[in-house]
Amino acid sequence: MVSRAKHPCSSSLPPIVFPSGPSATYAAFSQKEDAALDARNKIERHRYAKLxxxxAERYREFSSVSFFVETMLRELAGREGVTNQSRAMAAVWSMKLLSCHSPFKQFMVHITEALLPAIFCNYDAKRLDYAPAAIQALLCDRALHRDNPFFSHSTYMHEYDASLLKLKNISGELKRVSFTGSEWKRIAHMLVVYVQSxxxxxxxxxxxxxxxxxRVVNKLRRNxxxxxxxxxxxxCVALGFLRWKSATAMSRVQxxxxxxxxxxxxxxxxxxxxHMECFRADKLQLSNEEKDSELKAVMCERDELQxxxxxxxxxxxxxxxxxEANLRARLLEILTLAQHQNILLKKIVGTQFDAKEVVAGWLHKEDGDYQEREPEHGENEALQGHSFLLRWCNHILRSGEVGVLRRVRNFADDFADGEVFHGIIRYVFPEKKEFATSVDSSVADRLRLVCDFTTNIPLAVSLTVEDFNMKREDRIIVAVAEIFAYYVEKKRADAVSESFRLVVEQDPLQVDSSIATDSEDVSLLTTEEDVKKQLSIWNKELSKQVENFRLGVWCEMDLQKSGMCIxxxxARLTWERGRGHPRYVVTADASRHFVSLNARKMNDLREKFGSCTPQVxxxxxxSLKRVLWKHVNTITSIFYHYAGENAHEMDEVQFWRFVEDSRLMVEPLSRQTIARIFDTVISPKLMAMLQAKSVEKQAALLEAAEEEMNIRRVKPAQFTEILLHMGAVRFRDSLxxxxxxxxxxxxxxxxxxxxPTTVDFYxxxxxxxIRHLQEDLARVFFFYVKQQSENQRKSSKGLKQPSGRFVGRISFDAYLRMFSDCGFVADNKEKENNSRRGSTEPHRYCRKVKFTDVEEITETFNALHExxxxxxxxxxCFSLFLESFGIACQYWCPDPKVSFPRKLACFLTDMIERLRTLHSRSALILRELPPPTVEKGDAGCVP
Known part of the structure; x- marks a missing residue:
């Protein structure tokens, strides 16, 4: 270990680098910036004064202040060298001019006074006269510098720019000061580190x-x-070695x-x-000896077998x-039996029901006209029951046995005169002699004869003359289907009778004699060639019989399928009429009116979903027609439910009833959108005229057209086209x-x-x-809705009513006012007199002054609104407005002996006459109707 005393840890301080001295003081810099900003503001004011x-010189050239303001602002918007602040000050001057000369002065003055404090800093009207002297000398007009506060005030925009520039300068100075402080901090940190080290x-x-x-003391103690x-x-190590040596010796011994x-x-x-190998060798030797003895025995047995x-x-x-002799005898018996079986098989097959005769000419073969038109009917049309019935009827008419040469494509128009039905009866019931002499009779006699026959058969559905006149396809189809079933069963019964006569009632001896004659011929077959020749003849006959049998089974299966479809x-048509929802259109030919789309009339949809070539x-x-064919039953059911049975057109009132009952008015499919679609499809000339006019005249033209236009009619193809437009608006997918x-x-x-009242009403x-009087009722509805809209416009209360014919809605106040105008509800004076009489005897019953009162009208109104x-x-809406009269007529005439249509007709006629008398000098124009009587007559004869 290296001693720390020999290598002392000493270090010198780093060189001290002092930051540079501070720059010019911020106060002097701020003074220069303020001076520069003031100079820039003066230049901006001077330029704006020149502008x-x-x-101001061009102001006298304009006759209108608004036109001058519009011209000035448009020129300044496209002029180069004009700042945003100058454009804003010009806009302020424009507001001042408009507040002094405009017809909107009463609110422009308040707008200007409210906006000036938000544009100028510390705005004060007293400072307007203290503009700079240079500006006053340049303008020489006190009104100009008073109308332009920019000369005496600074804008918030200018203050914002100045504050932003100062902020940038202050941030730069702050960065420089922070850098100097960081240098001094680094020097102090170095000094502190040196002292600590x-x-x-x-x-x-x-x-x-x-x-x-x-350490020295511890070494002396530890020796x-x-x-x-x-x-x-x-x-301890020696002891461990001895133990390891003894363990190793014991392991080796083990x-x-x-x-x-x-x-x-x-x-x-x-x-x-x-030992095992020795035993096996002995065993093999013993088995070898046994095999030798067995071989000798087998050789002896072989000689015996030979x-x-x-x-x-x-x-x-x-x-x-x-x-060979027995086989020849048995073969002769087999040939005889085969001959007997062949004869019996011919008789059995001949007695079976031949479905080919029934289906020939109509189920498997149809003329070219029908085959060409059939693909238009939809994919499943060929498998529907009425298509088989049409083929069968056409086959009967083509046969020439009924004296009617025509072609049927539906059960409505083609069966309306009863001639086709009469021919079917003559074909199926040839024993009815009364039908053979009535071909040239009148339509009424023919229909009466046909109806009497359907009643006497009897059919499950007894047809009436009204069924043919109203062209009820479902009832006619059910009757023809029952006649078809009777025809097939009759053919089966004839075939069974013939089989019984041939098989059971024939003499068996005749069959045996014929078989015996054939057996003599079989006994002459002595050679193999003769047998082969006879067998080939029988095989050909058998294959022919099998082919005929297969064809018969195939025809029987087709007949069963068609019968099941029919x-x-x-049964389905009978069930739907039984539950109260009959299908008035069944066949595809009658439904073709609903899917006959015209590509030219749908150009708006073509433009909406992208322009394409005419072929595409x-x-x-x-393709759209094929989609419509899948839903044609729903479309026709909806149309005839609202338009009425056997109706060729649906009026506008029933169309809006369908829209309201179906709850289709959900965004983006609003009431106004549906009304625009209806006008586009039903009144294309009106929409073209609207598009040709200028934008200013469209609203007035549309309002006038809505007031003057009669109730329009919707054809089946137009109804389908409206549904397609509504679907294109509701869903954003492809068409x-x-x-x-x-x-x-x-x-x-x-x-x-x-x-029940609603059911009676419809x-x-x-x-x-209703259809007879709905023109007058529509005028009444539009009249009160217009009054209601004018009252709302005058009072400026509530939302604006949706305009446009049946899109409008009548409020409860207007509805009650109509009843009050008719005199059906007591006025205030009658109410006071009635309440005064009732106040003397509080527990006495108070009779109504009129046939109804406000409470009953309110209850009716709320029930219909739900x-x-x-x-x-x-x-x-208008449909509920009409339905309310069905409830009101029950109060007006509570006599149960009077029919509901008669009550409704009398009540509506009385109401229209009262309104016509009251509003004879107003814009409400109503027809003068002869009053029907409640005692006698029928509602259908209302003039």
Missing amino acids: LLEY ERKRRAFIAWRDNVKKE VVSRHGADSRFL FLTERLHDAAFQLESAKNQF LEVERLKEQLKIQERNH SREA WRSVVQ LDAAGRFLTGLSVPTLCGVT RPESQRV RVLLLPEGEL
Whole structure:
């Protein structure tokens, strides 16, 4: 170990480097910066004063202050060399000018006074006259420097720039001061480290001397103890060596003993193996002797068997001769049996039901016109029951047996005159003689005859003349399906009767004689060639019979499949009509009106989903038609549910009822969006005229068109097109995906969970009354909605009503005002008189002054409002507005003997007449209707 005294730890201090002296004082620098900023501000003010003089001279050239302000700000925005602060001061001057001369002076003054303290620092109106003398001399107009506070005040923008520049300078000075302080700190740290190291070195030298002294004393004391310890350690090592030597000897003895035992065991094993080999050799010798004796015995037996074989060969020759004779006799019997079986098989096959006669000409073969039109009907159309029925009907008409030469494609228009149904009855029931002489009869007589026949058969669905007039496809299909089933069963019954006659009632002796005649022919087959020839003839006949049997089974299977499809569809149509939701359109030919899309009318969708070539767009439209075919039942059910049975068009009122009942008004599909889609599809000329006009005139033109336009009608193809537009707005996918998702979300509407009054209101008789009067009712609705909007606009309270025909909603106040105008609700004076009479006797019943009161109207209004969840509180749409009259007419005429349509017609006529009389000099124009009577007549005859 190196002594620390010989190598003392001494170190010299590092050289001290003093930081440079401080720079110029910050106070002097700050004074220079302030002077520079003041000079820059004066220059900016001087430039702005020159700019102000330039536009002040041009001010007299303009006749309008607003036009001057607009021109000045536009020029300053594109002018180079003008700072943002100058543009802002010009805008302040513009505000001053507008507040003095503008027609909006009453609020521009307050806006200016509110903005000036936020733009200028310490703004004070008294300081406006104290602009710098140079500015006043340059402008020579007191109004100019009073209207421009920039000359007497500094802006917050200027103060911000000055503060930012000072902040940058202060941060630089702070960095320099911090660097100087860090140098001084480093020098002080070095001094402290040097003093501490000197103290540690001196303390270490003193400690080392003390340790040396203690080491010498300890060595003198440990000499005797060390010698004694060395002797003890030597003795312990010797003892350990002796113990290791004895253990090694014992281990070696044990190892040798184990080797000796292993050698003895191996010797014993070798001895045992030797004994086993000796035993095996003895055994082999004994077996060899036994085999020799067996071989001699076998040779003797072989000689005996050879003799037996010679004897058996002689016997075999004799048996072969006998077997040949027996085989020839049995073969003759087999041929005879095969001939008998062939004859019996022909008779059995001939007595089976031949489905080929039933399906020939219509199930497996159809004319070219039908085959060309069938792919348009959809993928599953060929497997539906009504398609088989159409083929069967066309086959009957083509046969020429019924005297009707025409082609049917649906069960509505083609069956409406009863001629086709009459021909089917003549074909299926040829024994009915009364149908053979009525081909040229009138349509009414023919329909009456057909209906009487369907009642007398009887069919499960007895058709009426109204079914043919209303073109109810589902009921006609069910009746034709039942006649088809009867026709097939009749064919089966005839086949079974013929089989019974041939098999059971025929004389068996005739069959035996024919078989005997054939047996004589078989007995003449003596040569092999004759047998082969006869077998080939029978094989050909058998293959022909098998082919005919296979064809019959195939035709039977097709007939069963078609029958199952027809019965299944008939059962489904019967079930749907039984639960109150009949399908008015069943066949694809009748449904084609809903999917006949025109690619040109859908150019807006083409532009929305990206422009493409006309060929691509036509292919997209074709794909869209296939999507529509999948949902055509839902579309037709919705259309006829709201439009009415056998309706060719849906009016605008029922369309909005469908929108509200289906709850489709969910963003982004709002009421205004649906109204715009409806106008685009139904009134394309109006939308084109709106797009051609200027933007300023569009609102006025649309409002005038909405007020003057009659209630529009929606055709089936237009209804489908509207659904496609709504799906494109609801979903942001491709056109095909959006249409599929939207149509899948639609459901067949039902009238479940509603009151009996609502059910009576939507019956066909009541809806005929509504359709007759809905023009006047729509004018009443629009009149009160417009009054309501004008009142809200005047009072500036509440949200703005959505404008536009049936998009509008009537509030409870306007609804109650309408009843009050009709005189159906008591006014305030009558209420006071009634309450005065009731106050004298508080427990006496107080009779209503009119047929209804505010409480009942409120209850009706709230009950109807709950029907549509998306309506705002206290408002009704047009469909619920009409439905409310169905409830009100029950209060107006509570007599249960009067039918509901008659009550509704009389009430609406009375209400319209009252409103026409009251508003004879206003904008509400109503028709003069002859009052119907409650006592007699029918609501359907309302003029």
